[in-house]
Amino acid sequence: MTGADGAANDAAPRGPAAGAHGTLAAVTDAAPRHLLILGSTGSIGRQALEVLPQIPRLHLVGLAAGRDAAGVVEQARAHGVRDVCLHDAGAAAEATATAPELAVHAGEAGIRELVSGAAERAAAAGAALTVLNGVVGAAGLRSTVATLEAGATLALANKESMVAGGPFVLDAARRSGSLILPVDSEHSALFQCIAAAGPAGAKAAGSKEAAGGDVVAAGRPRALEELLLTGSGGPFRGRTAAELAAVTPEQALAHPNWSMGPKITIDSATLMNKGLELIEAHYLFGVPYEDITVVLDPRSTVHSMARFSDGAILAHLGVPDMRTPIGYALAYPERPPLPQVRRLDVFAAAIAFERPDTSTFRCLALAEEAGTGAMRAEREAEAAGAAPRTVAAPVVLNAANEVAVAAFLEKRLPFLGIAETVEACLDRLGADVLTSLDDVYAADAAARAVAAEAVEARA
Numbered sequence: 001m002t003g004a005d006g007a008a009n010d011a012a013p014r015g016p017a018a019g020a021h022g023t024l025a026a027v028t029d030a031a032p033r034h035l036l037i038l039g040s041t042g043s044i045g046r047q048a049l050e051v052l053p054q055i056p057r058l059h060l061v062g063l064a065a066g067r068d069a070a071g072v073v074e075q076a077r078a079h080g081v082r083d084v085c086l087h088d089a090g091a092a093a094e095a096t097a098t099a100p101e102l103a104v105h106a107g108e109a110g111i112r113e114l115v116s117g118a119a120e121r122a123a124a125a126g127a128a129l130t131v132l133n134g135v136v137g138a139a140g141l142r143s144t145v146a147t148l149e150a151g152a153t154l155a156l157a158n159k160e161s162m163v164a165g166g167p168f169v170l171d172a173a174r175r176s177g178s179l180i181l182p183v184d185s186e187h188s189a190l191f192q193c194i195a196a197a198g199p200a201g202a203k204a205a206g207s208k209e210a211a212g213g214d215v216v217a218a219g220r221p222r223a224l225e226e227l228l229l230t231g232s233g234g235p236f237r238g239r240t241a242a243e244l245a246a247v248t249p250e251q252a253l254a255h256p257n258w259s260m261g262p263k264i265t266i267d268s269a270t271l272m273n274k275g276l277e278l279i280e281a282h283y284l285f286g287v288p289y290e291d292i293t294v295v296l297d298p299r300s301t302v303h304s305m306a307r308f309s310d311g312a313i314l315a316h317l318g319v320p321d322m323r324t325p326i327g328y329a330l331a332y333p334e335r336p337p338l339p340q341v342r343r344l345d346v347f348a349a350a351i352a353f354e355r356p357d358t359s360t361f362r363c364l365a366l367a368e369e370a371g372t373g374a375m376r377a378e379r380e381a382e383a384a385g386a387a388p389r390t391v392a393a394p395v396v397l398n399a400a401n402e403v404a405v406a407a408f409l410e411k412r413l414p415f416l417g418i419a420e421t422v423e424a425c426l427d428r429l430g431a432d433v434l435t436s437l438d439d440v441y442a443a444d445a446a447a448r449a450v451a452a453e454a455v456e457a458r459a
Contacts, residue, residue, distance in 0.1 A: 032127040039134030041071035069094040119150040155329040157183035166283035167388040188325035189303035189316030228305035257300040275367020296354040362419035392443040393430035399447035400425035
């Protein structure tokens with residue numbers, strides 16, 4: 001489970017894509033690398049700065065955040081970074097006034113300037129560029145696109161990029177040859193388990209090799225039978241709908257295992273986070289939904305598993321600490337020493353799996369339905385030889401959920417109202433056809449408007 005609280009983060013070498021549709025880049029020890037962290041003041045960004053000293057030849061060259069000007073200035077000064085970006089114009093003006101030594105960029109245009117400028121300087125220095133995208137929510141999609149258009153490696157902690165823009169993001173990665181490395185703990189685990197199957201399993205997001213043929217379908221080795229996507233079940237696992245009717249934001253924010261930002265913590269409580277991760281796994285690894293199973297591990301010891309045709313299941317275990325997958329993505333293909341990560345006591349690690357209750361936690365079922373509908377539309381377009389085409393359901397799912405979660409945190413919507421709001425928006429807008437990223441942005445805006453109306457009507 002990934003706790004992303006800020007703007008996009010970028011730090012990796014240029015090369016083929018890693019994840020679901022690309023070829024894994026060979027990052028040698030000798031190659032210098034530059035890193036951008038987008039969302040630097042959020043959970044992912046702060047933890048990335050913690051592991052950075054453990055990764056040699058990786059040089060931090062830029063930071064971006066939403067509106068925390070003081071935080072970004074402090075980070076820039078502490079790490080000797082000159083280029084920063086604040087999405088909020090007022091925050092950018094504040095940073096300019098308080099830190100005149102910094103080059104401060106602002107807004108969406110500022111993110112593009114930050115990424116493209118870093119890519120140009122990395123190329124001039126003979127270095128590879130990685131961008132860590134830790135932006136929260138659908139806002140991270142634009143940062144993902146900017147990274148791929150610059151040809152940089154994308155360390156992806158913003159699952160909403162794949163949920164909302166999946167086929168278009170993968171198309172951009174294929175065209176640029178960019179590498180996509182998953183940072184979500186579950187997707188990092190799946191990536192490593194699949195890679196262990198051999199060369200065919202090591203295809204990464206974006207590559208033509210991964211996207212076609214019988215041996216590899218979007219990074220899927222022939223021997224792979226099933227992805228087992230694990231989750232904790234959140235703080236309300238085992239409760240009935242009647243017991244959930246009156247839960248408060250404070251109760252929902254008390255996650256038993258992970259320390260994350262508020263939005264993703266609520267998503268964990270509703271199981272929407274697992275639904276978003278289900279869609280992300282489908283796009284990253286090219287595996288149909290019928291071959292992805294959500295499994296609850298209440299202690300978050302097993303971070304995900306892959307089942308193969310010989311009956312073997314490969315699992316990735318460890319303590320629930322996001323610094324491990326962050327470090328793996330930033331140091332890829334090496335494993336950096338992370339002494340700050342507590343070691344798992346295998347003798348105390350009782351593991352027992354459960355099935356999720358999708359009747360009570362409707363968000364997971366809604367996500368699977370949305371993803372399956374989009375997959376059908378995308379397959380039809382591919383069979384017809386058409387350009388990427390999908391339906392709006394995953395975009396609507398994510399946008400409506402963001403609005404509903406915000407309303408719940410503000411105590412304007414009950415906990416069970418989150419799923420009800422999402423379902424109403426899907427019924428109204430989910431079947432709309434999308435053929436471009438502009439369509440994605442328009443569908444996102446429309447879904448937010450409809451969700452806001454639904455929240456107000458209920459209130």
